[in-house]
Amino acid sequence: SQQGEEDPQALSIQEGENATMNCSYKTSINNLQWYRQNSGRGLVHLILIRSNEREKHSGRLRVTLDTSKKSSSLLITASRAADTASYFCATFSITSGTYKYIFGTGTRLKVLA
Amino acid sequence: SQTIHQWPATLVQPVGSPLSLECTVEGTSNPNLYWYRQAAGRGLQLLFYSVGIGQISSEVPQNLSASRPQDRQFILSSKKLLLSDSGFYLCAFTGVDNSPLHFGNGTRLTVT
Numbered sequence: 623s624q625q626g627e628e629d630p631q632a633l634s635i636q637e638g639e640n641a642t643m644n645c646s647y648k649t650s651i652n653n654l655q656w657y658r659q660n661s662g663r664g665l666v667h668l669i670l671i672r673s674n675e676r677e678k679h680s681g682r683l684r685v686t687l688d689t690s691k692k693s694s695s696l697l698i699t700a701s702r703a704a705d706t707a708s709y710f711c712a713t714f715s716i717t718s719g720t721y722k723y724i725f726g727t728g729t730r731l732k733v734l735a
Numbered sequence: 736s737q738t739i740h741q742w743p744a745t746l747v748q749p750v751g752s753p754l755s756l757e758c759t760v761e762g763t764s765n766p767n768l769y770w771y772r773q774a775a776g777r778g779l780q781l782l783f784y785s786v787g788i789g790q791i792s793s794e795v796p797q798n799l800s801a802s803r804p805q806d807r808q809f810i811l812s813s814k815k816l817l818l819s820d821s822g823f824y825l826c827a828f829t830g831v832d833n834s835p836l837h838f839g840n841g842t843r844l845t846v847t
Contacts, residue, residue, distance in 0.1 A: 628778075655835050664741075664825055664838030665779075710778060712836070720784075720792065721767055721829070723836055727778040 626711060626726035634732045641698040643729040645711030646691075652714050654687055656696050659708045659728070668709075669696075703735040737762035741826045741839030748846055754799075754813040756842050758826030761807065766828040768809040769836065770801055773823040785809060821846045 626647040635641055647654070653672045657665040671678045671687045671694070678685045684697040698705055711726040741758045748754060760766050767786050771779040781794045783801035791801050798817050802810045809826060823843050827836040 657836075662823075662841070662843070664827075664840045665836070666838070667835035670835055721786070722781070722784070723769070723827075724781065725771075725779040730776075 626713060626724060628709075628711060628726040628729050630729060631727070632730040632732070634734065635701055637701060637703055637733055637735050639701055641701050641705070641731055641733070643696045643709055643711075643731070645694045645696070645726050647694075647711070647713045647724070647726070648692065649713065649715055649724075651689070652716055654685075654694050655712045655714060655723075656683075656685060656694075657710045657712060657725075659710065661707075665710065698731075701731075701733045703733050706731060706733045737828075737830065737837060739826060739828055739837055739839045741842060743842060744840065745843045746845070748816050748844065750818055750846055751815050754811070754816050754820070754844070756811040756824055756826075756844075758809045758811075758839055759807055760809075760828045763807075763828070763830045765806060766830060768803060769827045769829075770809065770811050771825045771827065773825060773841075775822075779825065783811070816846045818846050820844065 628645045655670045656668045658668050659665045669680045669683050669685050671685045682699045687694045708728045708730050710728045712723045714723050738761045769784045770782040773779050785791050785803045799813050823841050825841045826839040
């Protein structure tokens with residue numbers, strides 16, 4: 623399977639704490655993206671990091687990418703109850719003219735108020 | 736602005752019945768379109784993607800098929816549903832610059 627792996631599968635933290643999620647993938651990529659999914663809904667894009675970038679910030683989000691290890695991490699700082707959701711990484715690659723987004727297995731984050 | 740509509744939101748169908756899920760995009764031309772399936776508590780499995788009218792690529796052999804009869808319309812079909820077809824089906828698109836995916840709200844399919 624081309625699907626990436628994320629860990630932990632589930633994470634429970636107190637409001638105000640930081641949450642870190644990790645993603646590993648298998649193929650060469652053009653960029654890596656993180657998405658959020660509230661229960662029973664579609665996914666919403668959070669942040670994109672290109673293969674030539676090592677770190678990116680957006681508000682309370684910080685993403686790192688290590689292409690040599692084929693891994694990425696998402697850090698959510700000062701978490702809030704509203705951050706409770708599932709988080710997925712997705713790799714984007716262009717192979718033989720086709721564009722593919724391959725998703726990881728996701729991390730279920732629960733932030734306790 | 737770019738929007739995506741997917742329907743129905745929920746569907747309960749008996750085994751052996753046909754299926755048609757529809758997805759339409761507004762606000763962009765020639766989008767790349769995708770169908771994903773998500774099993775309960777799991778990640779997304781890419782089923783089909785399309786880069787143009789009538790152009791469909793299948794990622795996994797399935798009891799399903801996809802069609803793109805118009806530029807901004809993507810349809811997921813089955814002639815005879817199986818119990819294993821139950822799941823959460825998500826349609827998504829990207830613009831011509833292959834920006835991040837924009838997802839519909841999904842269809843929860845239960846095959847009984």
